[in-house]
Amino acid sequence: MTAAGPVTAMSLPERAKRAAKVAAKYADAVDREGRFPSEALDAMKAERLMGVMIKAELGGEGASLSEVADVCVTLGQACGSSAMVYAMHQIQIASLNDYAVGSAWYEEFLGRVCDEQLLIGSATSEAGGIGGNLRNSICAVDVVGDVVRLEKDATVISYGEASDAIMVTSRRNADAAPSDQVSTVFVKGQYTLEKTTDWDTLGMRGTCSEGFIFRAEGAKEQILPRPFAEIAAQSMLAVSHLLWSALWYGIAYDAFARGQSFVKAAARKNPGQTPPGALRVAEAANLLQQVKGNVVSGLKQFEAAKGNPDALNAMSFAVAMNNIKIGTSQTILTVINHCMLICGIAGYKNDTPYSLGRHLRDAHSAQLMISNDRVLGNTSTMLLVNKPDPSLVG
Amino acid sequence: MHDVVRQLLAKHGSLPVSVDEIANNADLYDAGLSSFASVQLMLALEEHFDVEFPEHLLNRKSFSSIDAIAAAVSEIADDQAA
Ligand SMILES: Cc1cc2nc3c(=O)[nH]c(=O)nc-3n(C[C@H](O)[C@H](O)[C@H](O)COP(=O)(O)OP(=O)(O)OC[C@H]3O[C@@H](n4cnc5c(N)ncnc54)[C@H](O)[C@@H]3O)c2cc1C
Numbered sequence: 001m002t003a004a005g006p007v008t009a010m011s012l013p014e015r016a017k018r019a020a021k022v023a024a025k026y027a028d029a030v031d032r033e034g035r036f037p038s039e040a041l042d043a044m045k046a047e048r049l050m051g052v053m054i055k056a057e058l059g060g061e062g063a064s065l066s067e068v069a070d071v072c073v074t075l076g077q078a079c080g081s082s083a084m085v086y087a088m089h090q091i092q093i094a095s096l097n098d099y100a101v102g103s104a105w106y107e108e109f110l111g112r113v114c115d116e117q118l119l120i121g122s123a124t125s126e127a128g129g130i131g132g133n134l135r136n137s138i139c140a141v142d143v144v145g146d147v148v149r150l151e152k153d154a155t156v157i158s159y160g161e162a163s164d165a166i167m168v169t170s171r172r173n174a175d176a177a178p179s180d181q182v183s184t185v186f187v188k189g190q191y192t193l194e195k196t197t198d199w200d201t202l203g204m205r206g207t208c209s210e211g212f213i214f215r216a217e218g219a220k221e222q223i224l225p226r227p228f229a230e231i232a233a234q235s236m237l238a239v240s241h242l243l244w245s246a247l248w249y250g251i252a253y254d255a256f257a258r259g260q261s262f263v264k265a266a267a268r269k270n271p272g273q274t275p276p277g278a279l280r281v282a283e284a285a286n287l288l289q290q291v292k293g294n295v296v297s298g299l300k301q302f303e304a305a306k307g308n309p310d311a312l313n314a315m316s317f318a319v320a321m322n323n324i325k326i327g328t329s330q331t332i333l334t335v336i337n338h339c340m341l342i343c344g345i346a347g348y349k350n351d352t353p354y355s356l357g358r359h360l361r362d363a364h365s366a367q368l369m370i371s372n373d374r375v376l377g378n379t380s381t382m383l384l385v386n387k388p389d390p391s392l393v394g
Numbered sequence: 395m396h397d398v399v400r401q402l403l404a405k406h407g408s409l410p411v412s413v414d415e416i417a418n419n420a421d422l423y424d425a426g427l428s429s430f431a432s433v434q435l436m437l438a439l440e441e442h443f444d445v446e447f448p449e450h451l452l453n454r455k456s457f458s459s460i461d462a463i464a465a466a467v468s469e470i471a472d473d474q475a476a
Pocket of ligand 1 (some may be wrong): 084124130133157158159176204369370371373
């Protein structure tokens with residue numbers, strides 16, 4: 001559809017690195033001021049990274065989830081908030097790619113995402129006791145004729161103000177059970193956002209995940225044709241855990257790189273002596289490799305199951321994806337903590353090349369983004385009947 | 395078979411509606427069956443029929459309707475009796 005600009009002639013990792021360079025430059029300011037990483041997002045758009053996972057017929061590049069996860073790793077090393085914004089956008093794209101097939105409205109919309117490099121936000125969390133339980137909604141879409149209306153008390157919508165469109169979960173209608181949900185994308189101009197809460201947080205400050213009363217009116221065909229239950233089970237949960245884990249790995253990797261260069265600088269100063277932090281670097285590298293292995297094996301499992309509803313619906317698949325989220329979110333904190341011990345006060349201070357405060361604070365969000373206790377609770381239910389597969393080749 | 399499934403669904407399904415209102419082929423997830431409740435139901439079925447659900451039936455589809463559950467249980471009963 002679009003004539004490929006010269007930028008898309010470059011490889012995706014190359015383009016990701018160029019955007020990451022910009023993200024890294026503003027990462028500390030974004031963190032300090034708790035503001036949206038607009039420079040980084042402009043750079044991602046200039047590198048045409050927003051629509052890469054959309055199929056070529058609609059103007060995208062048909063990139064795989066693994067390729068997009070790799071972009072998240074690159075961005076995560078530069079700026080956790082920028083990487084999180086990018087990852088969350090791609091989670092929505094993954095759902096739309098597979099669960100809006102055949103919808104004229106969505107084909108046109110995905111074409112626009114590529115052409116105009118639109119940014120899509122998400123509103124699953126809801127006030128009134130729903131919290132992070134994304135498989136339940138209180139609000140309901142109201143369809144009258146060809147028009148759909150929706151009002152949602154959304155507790156957290158990352159980059160809500162900066163989004164060009166927002167994907168919102170709700171009940172199918174006013175009489176539906178809380179878990180009988182649909183998902184609808186509304187584009188800017190079709191909705192208003194009345195801010196209810198600020199986002200002054202420990203970390204991930206640039207995601208600007210404020211709360212809003214979301215009020216929208218659109219066309220009925222914007223309600224995704226497939227039930228949200230199916231989208232969540234087969235795409236959204238797995239893709240979220242994988243892309244989040246990829247960027248968390250990126251954050252931990254950058255902390256590790258700082259620890260490693262701290263030790264290297266010490267080794268240079270005292271040739272012949274192994275600096276005290278060297279052992280901890282080895283330990284951190286070991287943990288980092290576990291994180292990487294976790295993410296890589298998860299991506300492999302996802303790519304193998306993709307397009308096969310039976311495989312995606314299997315309990316063993318859900319258990320595996322949950323484990324990736326738990327393992328990654330916990331281990332990165334240990335990695336960064338090792339790096340803090342390596343760098344000492346230089347890591348603790350905010351103004352040195354070895355500063356680790358932002359990494360540590362950003363990484364702390366990982367266990368809360370869909371609470372690990374909630375995820376573990378869900379896994380423990382499945383493990384009442386599911387037996388993990390011991391095979392290394394299966 | 396359907397009657398037993400209905401009985402156990404009523405007891406363990408934690409559904410917001412009465413089981414009598416649900417057709418055999420109706421989508422149970424749409425009717426409000428949570429994944430937690432589906433596992434409870436699975437355990438109850440295992441206990442009642444003295445069977446164990448094999449890995450390939452541990453998915454949403456096996457529990458998507460009363461018909462699907464009855465079919466899954468029959469399949470296991472046949473397999474495990476053989
Ligand atoms: C950086 C960031 C960006 C986000 N962006 C978005 C966004 O764009 N859109 C969006 O919709 N949401 C977003 N969220 C929200 C997120 O996905 C979760 O909904 C939210 O973090 C959960 O909030 P909560 O801890 O208050 O709620 P809950 O999930 O209700 O958990 C509250 C606490 O209760 C306990 N708990 C609750 N339920 C259980 C259970 N079943 N088992 C065990 N323990 C339980 C846990 O200990 C948990 O800490 C974002 C969150 C973060 C950190």
